[in-house]
Amino acid sequence: MNPADQFSPDLALWIIRLSVEDPELRRNAQMEFKIWKQQHPEYQGQLDQMLSFSDEIQQLPNTHRISSQTISHSLETSQQSRQRVQHWFAKTTVFCLGLVVAGGIGYFSLEQRPFAYYAADFKTATGQQQRFILADGSQLILGAQSAVNLRFNDAVRQIDLVQGEFYIEVAKDPQRPLSVHTSQADFKALGTKFIVNQSASMSTISMLHSKVEVRSQHAAANTAIVQQGQKITADEHGLGAIEWIDTDLVELAWQQHQVLAEDLPLSDVLSRLNREHDAMIWFSAAELAEFKISGVINMQQDLNQILDLLVQQYPTLKLKRLGTSVVYISRGGSAR
Incomplete structure (x- = not known):
């Protein structure tokens, strides 16, 4: 039997994270894995098998001329359910060899925090939209396979978009303006209704009602006010130009x-x-x-x-x- 067939989905995820080429990502994964092992002693019996199989996976760049980022890309991009990850992992080596034969090997982008999706406060499955009522009464609709973390207390209302997109109708609270954090920008809600989408390289906010203040994560002085009927995109270079949108069409498309x-x-x-x-x-x-x-x-x-x-x-x-x-x-x- 293939060792991967015996692994829990959690261990399959860790094998991928511990095998990446980027030294910093690998160090972070090793530290998080140490904590995870302490929290889940029930998996101790499978760890020896996992580490042995992980060594075999890490040798693929030498034995088959495959970048380990190629091995990890499908997990990082799709971030499907745990059951799907386990099924995929058992077939990874076969798939990579098929690409070698086809002469189509490529080097793929790597999401930095694949496990963050599973640990998020709210998340949705593949193809699913789901509505959540937040503690302040705001209505949040998560898009397909999206995830957020929340930080709500007496002084702060903050949503961290882990991946994907959401639509929100913000409950009014002048003492606690709601803020949204992505990898590329921070959005301070001065209005009530907008859509935020985050990809690996950029974040976009579409303002459906009132306005929002946007601040780039990569250029501290780069800020903008986005009004109703406008959108803006932020990337590693800062904020792009403000563009006009049809709010009714954008909202209908979202639904x-x-x-x-x-x-x-x-x-x-x-x-x-x-x-x-x-x-x-x-x-x-x-x-x-x-x-x-x-x-x-x-x-x-x-x-x-x-x-x-x-x-x-x-x-x-x-x-x-x-x-x-x-x-x-x-x-x-x-x-x-």
């Missing part, structure tokens, strides 16, 4: 799991599709950086139909399907 794309990076579209569908999409964000998508995309449409439409728009994209659960997307030539 119907649609994305209103206007020169949206293809990698961002694929990441959203990973949150809406059980299949896993592997890709390199850097390799696909030239590809931009415009139009209305129904995220819950049949995944194969969506991918086929993307290839029709960009014939240089190459799709490799492995069964019904894995799709590998790469660039075959120059983007148009």
Whole structure:
């Protein structure tokens, strides 16, 4: 029997995190793993098997010329349920060897905190939207496979967006303005209704009512006030230009799991599709950086139909399907 078949989903997750190439991420994972082991002694009997199998996985870059980031990407991008991770992990080596034969090895982006999703205060499953009533009466709707942490007390109302997106109607409390934190920006709610989306490289807020103050995480002096009917994107370079939106159309699209794309990076579209569908999409964000998508995309449409439409728009994209659960997307030539 494959050792991975015997692992709990939790241990499969730790194997991935302990095998990444980035030294800082690996050190962080080792420290967190030490704490986790102390909290879960019931897994002690499986640890010897896990460590042995982890050593084997770490040798893949030498034995099969595969970056360990390639091994970890599918978990980091899709962050599916624990049962799905365990099923995927048992098949990882076979899948990677298939890519070697196809000559399609790529180096994939790596989310920094894959386990944070599972530890979040509120989270949703793949393809699911769910409404939550917060302690202050605010109404929060989490998008598919999204997660948040909350810090609410007598002086502060703060939402940390771990991954994904949410829609919120903020309860009024002049003494405690609600703030939202993402990897790219902080948003201070001066109004009542807005949508926040976070991808690996950027965060976007769409203001549906009143206004919000935005401050870049990467450029302290970079701030802006975003009014109703406007949106702004923040990335590693700071804040982008303020753009106008149709608030009714944006809100309707949110309710119907649609994305209103206007020169949206293809990698961002694929990441959203990973949150809406059980299949896993592997890709390199850097390799696909030239590809931009415009139009209305129904995220819950049949995944194969969506991918086929993307290839029709960009014939240089190459799709490799492995069964019904894995799709590998790469660039075959120059983007148009």
